[in-house]
Amino acid sequence: MPELPEVETIRRQLDPELEGLVVEELEILDPKWAQSARPSALADAVSGRVIEALDRRGKYLLLRLAGDGTLVMHLRMTGNLLLAGEKDGRPGSRQPGDARLYRPADEERHLRARLRLSDGRELWFTDPRRFGRGFLADPEELDAYFAARLGVEPLSEDFTPDLLAAVSEGRLAPLKSFLLDQSRLAGVGNIYADEALFRAGLHPLSPAGSMRPEHHVALRDAVVAALQAGLDNGGASIDDYRDSRGEKGSMQDEFLVHRREGLPCPSCGEEINRIVVSGRSTYFCPRCQVKLRRRPRRPRR
């Protein structure tokens, strides 16, 4: 479910709400949620600490705690992070179980971890498929963890055409697989990979290393534009995704090609095709998205 725009939407909503509050208690209802040898030790280590900020790296949410610790959370496929309850006991905010919230019974049924906050509210980590995880890391551990897994942030100034050229050089994997590889580019998932390749006019099966300089520019711009569209629409709610208030995003109504098999291409009217690339459904326009030839090797003298 959640890719960079969905995770960032949650972060932007929650960061100003959480700053300065104390996590009075972390309750882990599903021991599998804790990516830690002893879930009770994780709960104890987080309980009682002051929240400094909520940051994001790739699709990870980073709850910064006073004293150099970070509660790292990943929503994986179906996780949600909901802010529930009444601030300082005053009415107006939503309660867990509020009928206006998304399927309240299911939220409670799928509750995996709960942070009780010092203003009376609660942060709920819900997750039907139980892939989501949370763990505590100190700064050195966190650096090592991300260095091994995550590449450049696509919305940072470091994401340039030259960077894209460097990380794709010599790669034979299809562009679709390349965009899903978090160690090259962090935050793009199945939805925004399809949307970006359509915007760039590139075929999902073209080898990543076949791009020429104009393609590096086009794909960089397309990734940024696709992610920005997601942010502008509050994320995509195909099925489970909700923001921190339990509201749906609207990006699913703005998809250009993703999940639009058989529908007309917004640019040329040709029918959108669906193929499977490294196990993931992939949607593209066979007319607008050209397949690049493998780049010839530099001749040797």
Next chain:
DNA sequence: CGCGCAACCTGTCTGC
């Protein structure tokens, strides 16, 4: 090291 695929889970939908 690069790459594809199964596995991890639960829920929903489709077709017989």
Next chain:
DNA sequence: TGCAGACAGGTTGCGC
């Protein structure tokens, strides 16, 4: 109505 099978936003580990 029941049931089998396909499919779903992500990441990891294994085999080649």
